Amino acid sequence: xxxxxxxxxxxxxxxxxxxxxxxxxxxxxxxxxxxxxxxxxxxxxxxxxxxxxxxxxxxxxxxxxxxxxxxxxxxxxxxxxxxxxxxxxxxxxxxxxxxxxxxxxxxxxxxxxxxxxxxxxxxxxxxxxxxxxxxxxxxxxxxxxxxxxxxxxxxxxxxxxxxxxxxxxxxxxxxxxxxxxxxxxxxxxxxxxxxxxxxxxxxxxxxxxxxxxxxxxxxxxxxxxxxxxxxxxxxxxxxxxxxxxxxxxxxxxx
Numbered sequence: 001x002x003x004x005x006x007x008x009x010x011x012x013x014x015x016x017x018x019x020x021x022x023x024x025x026x027x028x029x030x031x032x033x034x035x036x037x038x039x040x041x042x043x044x045x046x047x048x049x050x051x052x053x054x055x056x057x058x059x060x061x062x063x064x065x066x067x068x069x070x071x072x073x074x075x076x077x078x079x080x081x082x083x084x085x086x087x088x089x090x091x092x093x094x095x096x097x098x099x100x101x102x103x104x105x106x107x108x109x110x111x112x113x114x115x116x117x118x119x120x121x122x123x124x125x126x127x128x129x130x131x132x133x134x135x136x137x138x139x140x141x142x143x144x145x146x147x148x149x150x151x152x153x154x155x156x157x158x159x160x161x162x163x164x165x166x167x168x169x170x171x172x173x174x175x176x177x178x179x180x181x182x183x184x185x186x187x188x189x190x191x192x193x194x195x196x197x198x199x200x201x202x203x204x205x206x207x208x209x210x211x212x213x214x215x216x217x218x219x220x221x222x223x224x225x226x227x228x229x230x231x232x233x234x235x236x237x238x239x240x241x242x243x244x245x246x247x248x249x250x251x252x253x254x
Contacts, residue, residue, distance in 0.1 A: 021039075022035075022036050022039050022040075023208075026039065031145065031146050031214075031218060032145065032146040032214060033145050034145055034146070034147060038146065038147060038148040038210075038214075039148075039210055041148040041149070041150055042148045042153075042210050042213070044150065045148065045150065045151060045153055046209075048151065049193075049200075053189075053190070053193055054193070054197075054200075056190060057190055057193040057194045057197060058197070060190065060194050061194050061197065069191075069194065071115045071116065072187075072191055073191055073195060074107070074111070074114050074115055074116060074117050075113065075114040075115060076114075076187075076188050076191055076192075077114070077117070077127060078103070078104060078107045078108060078111070078113070078114025078117075079114065079170065079171055079172070080129070080170075081100050081101075081103050081104035081107075081127075082100075082104060082169060082171065083130070083131065083166060083169040083170065084096075084100040084127070084128055084129055084130050085097050085100035085101050085104065086169055087130035087131055087132060087134065087135045088100055088128060088130050090135045091130065091134070091135055091138045093128075093130075096128040096130070096227075099125055099128050100127075100128050100130075102119060102123070102125060103119040103120070103123075103125055103127065103128075106118050106119040106123060107119050129224065131159075131162055131163075131166050132161075132162030132163070132165040132166045132169075133156070133158055133159035133160075133161070133162030133163065133166075133221070134162070134221075134224060134225050135162065136158050136161070136162055137158060137221075137225050138225065141158055142158065143156045143157070143158045143159070143221070144156050144157025144158045145157055146214055146217075146218065147160060153213075154213055154214065154217035155217075156218075156221070159221065172184040172185070
């Protein structure tokens with residue numbers, strides 16, 4: 001089996017990940033109680049990505065022209081429109097539901113199966129992305145602890161559960177031919193990896209890439225949950241109590 005060729009590399013990545021440095025106080029963040037385990041998984045993912053996924057994605061970017069890559073990405077975006085429509089409907093977003101249906105019909109027919117984003121360029125209708133993780137949050141399900149999934153990266157317990165459900169809304173999940181089903185899935189993952197290349201490259205220069213990825217992911221998920229308009233959270237002034245203590249007490253005049 002071809003898998004046997006990759007087992008030594010995966011075993012080496014797992015061993016090296018076990019040596020990942022875990023800073024003091026890891027796990028004290030309420031949003032990330034599993035930080036020690038997450039950092040090990042993150043190190044494993046970094047090694048696997050560095051020596052397998054990233055080089056393939058870099059070669060794809062280098063060899064395939066930008067216009068062709070955009071068309072490939074358009075196809076995957078179009079195949080995600082049924083999921084967008086379903087989740088928008090489940091969240092009670094009528095206009096966004098119709099927009100997703102409109103985009104799917106127009107791009108599938110006039111955009112040659114989604115190769116061209118006719119609905120966006122001509123119809124001026126942007127993508128209204130939604131997933132089951134967002135739907136669960138809208139329904140009041142807590143996001144749960146932050147977790148780093150092997151091979152897949154940042155997530156939360158709720159988002160991970162939503163991803164499992166979301167898999168069954170993908171049209172190719174029902175393909176009878178396993179080569180078509182898993183080939184499509186692999187191509188989708190590599191397309192996503194190529195799209196995220198600038199972001200992941202910037203993480204490599206961060207002082208603590210793990211923290212930067214975690215905070216960025218959690219902030220992004222909160223932003224998309226509210227369709228780009230998250231509620232304003234006022235932070236407590238740490239020095240407010242000190243200022244009150246230092247403020248001079250006025251004496252009442254007799």
